[in-house]
Amino acid sequence: AKDADECVVQIRQSKTDQYNQGTTRNHYRTGEVLCPLRALSEYEAQAPAKFRGEQRAEALFTYQDGHSVTREDVTSLIQLAAVASGFEASDCASHSLRIGGATALYHSCGDLAFVQRFERWK
16 A cells, blocks of 8 residues: 555445445545555554455454454544544544535535535535
């Protein structure tokens, strides 16, 4: 992931996936401080075993002991990052990722209808 320009994430299911078809999202290197590929590269450097071996795709979303990464785990990390950035932990949760992603997408394309379709929002 260190030299990659793109990462493809496949989400097999979510609460908004009415037809249980899953979805695929591509993330690209931005070169900015908040770059998804930079974060992934740093994560890989800290936990290389999660990116290697037969269960590579599964391992990205599980701990080494085999239990799944939960929404609470993600929220905890987001809140730690918020506090480190000078924000209140209570103002941030896992939903902040969805809101932030939609906002970034809108700012990049300027098409609200596209963002609504992409995020599967009415």
